[in-house]
Amino acid sequence: MNQPLAKLNIFSGKGIQMRTFHITWLTFFFCFFGWFGIAPLMPIVREQLHLTKEQVGNITIASVSATIIARLIIGRLCDTLGPRLSYTILLVIGAIPVMCIGFANSYESFLLFRLIIGIIGASFVITQFHTSVMFAPNVVGTANAVAGGWGNLGGGITQIAMPLIAAAFVGAGYIDKANSWRIAMIVPGVILLIMAFLYYRFTKDTPNGNYNEIKRQTKEKKKGTFVIALKDYRTWVLAIAYAACFGIEITVDNVAATYFVDNFKASIIMAGALASIFGFMNIFARALGGIFSDKVGKIYGLRGKGLLLAGFLVLEGIGIILFAKAGTLPMAIVSMLIFALFLKMANGGTYSIVPFVNKDAIGSVAGIVGAGGNIGAMLVGFLFKSKNISYSQAFYYIGIGVAVVGLVVLVTHLRTSNKVQSATNIKDDAALARA
Template sequence: MADNLTPLQHLNIFKTRGVQMRTFHITWLTFFFCFFGWFGVAPLMPLIREQLHLSKDQIGNIIIASVSATIVARLIIGKLCDTLGPRLSYTILLAVGSIPVMCIGLANSYESFLIFRFVIGIIGASFVITQFHTSMMFAPKIVGTANAVTGGWGNLGGGVTNLVMPLIAAGFAGLGFVSQADSWRLAMVVPGVILLIMAFVYYKYTKDTPAGNFKDIERTAGVSKKGTFLIALKDYRTWVLALAYAACFGIEITVDNVAATYFTDKFGASMIMAGAMAGIFGGMNIFARALGGYVSDKVGESYGLRGKGLLLGGLLLLEGIGISLFAQSQTLGMAILAMLLFALFLKMANGSTYGIVPFINKDAIGTVSGIVGAGGNLGAMLVGFLFKSESLSYADAFHYIGIGVAVIGLLVFVTRFRNPQTTAHEVPHVKLQQV
């Protein structure tokens, strides 16, 4: 019975019994569907661009808007996780986020579409809750792997979205509900409804911790302390990890946003075919992010937090090289091969980053997670300016991104991720006492 009230020591993905594993599966599945709401319009942009007469500069602004609100939302959600709890935080976020997703089809101009796209960005804060909640459910020796699996399987939604949303739009048009030009409008109602359903599921079937919900327990450490935000801000390692996440997840959501358009414009692919090829990139999440978290845990067992940091730096360096190769690819086959290469290292770096996050500050896991997560979206917002530039092609933008990622990888590589008071095996969970 005691095992049911404590973090799990092992991860068995085929197990569903117990609050820990039930929460594990609901969490990654919810995060998966969040991508349908967050990036559902991305593979439909060729249709939207034509109907709303969008310029390259305007599309660039839309890309930036899609990740901008997430920056602030992740900071707020990280703090809410430490105080309100992940269960209520996720429920509120899903319910509120579903509204602009369902309503974006009402946009009839660049300005209105831009506003909807900006507000939808708050859904991206779901990642912080996913990582925080998983950290509550699993023990230190396995938390990196568990975080990577939930994050990776959730991120898989970004790839599946690229494949599925064009099919949903085509289905509505084929059934005669709307014209092909307006099919994207009705298609976006689907992920909005799914988010509402997941809000109910999350509230009904998860708990904040193995011991119960925050409102039912006395928190004797971590979340009961004040000033955790400032404590996290003062630790330079938090900022290095934020930069690292900007260089991996920030690039991932950028690719989710532009890949379909890139394949359409450069290689002449159809909307469905371009979405399928972009889906390959997201599909790597089915194993690559989990692999990064697993390797990070194994390296941590032998070399501690310092070893985890060296691993992350190396993965980012390889990712940067892969992105530059992708930018220089002149044939579709070479582009796909290069994309698979850098996708592997990018997604492993995602998992490796959050294999380190829970060890930075035992009193502010949610806050650190929020700051690092916000760093990912800040990176996506900044590189978005490259894709809106009239003087740069998308290939040029990817080339500069590759160089930047490699530089950040070198910075992470020389950063000393060490804490003299705790080792990589001693990340504390919030101590809880039943009342």
């Protein structure tokens, strides 16, 4: 019988665990092209559709709103239907509005497409769930952080890739610049369909096979997992924490290019390149958060993981305040790197705790916490649509809010059961593999 791996070898693709690991983070990576591919092209869309600041703000809010419900549903489906089928269905359905957004010819139609596209954001929950069942407790935080971080990297790559794709279509003479965003969005839609096939064909729900192929001893325990997760205060603490880190991340993915165009007079391609710096931090920063959290957890348990997460959030908030106050482009870039580092480490730290909340409801806990991230993005989105608040002021208020959340996590006592606690601290790999 195959067991969850007690060691993460990122250079290996051997075995169902590592094959699933690589396919799931790569799929999540391309999901960002569908979810946020239009973000760096928004200055062009804004000009063609004659959008106001308030309308752009509404579009930003819409892009993360549907994800809230989608993540809650997907988390439950992972517990029941399984991650393999859940991901396949999500990718096929999500590809449709991505390819069709080019038909939008008004604010209302564009807003609707942007809202529906948001369901793709639920892909994160499946990625974290699938990684959690493939790796043992001693390394699951690191595995989740690396998979999530490398996947989130797509949010940075798309910032520079999509403007270049649009420019390539213009250069080839297929379309004019004003309409280039329409044809460019077909590319990520096609990629999502390809990944749907690969996910269905080459992954398994668990190390022992798909849900319909194995006798699941925990079948009865799967009933009511969503309610169990809702009743646990730790789920809500992590949801609030994730709102303050990942919620801010996807907000930055949405507004960064426009911010650099408006505040520093950057071109579309240059603004996309600058915004991509933020996303590139995912190559290592989220993984660092998971690695540090796993090491702290082995010594100090879940309480130590919680204190570390609180520290990440406070430092993230300070970094955002510095970014808001940056008066020059170099200072803005430096401060963005600072807050990006701690933000993404907080992402990794949050989901290094998720698998330890309730091992029989991992999907539901992951879904609720993930939805918390999008609720955070939706709420701060109202700051960016306000006529009376500039983007710089919005970032300043966000920085203060994130630091406050960090203090809340700091004073909250995260505890766990003796069974999970021992699995967190134990050093014997064989025992961990059986946990």
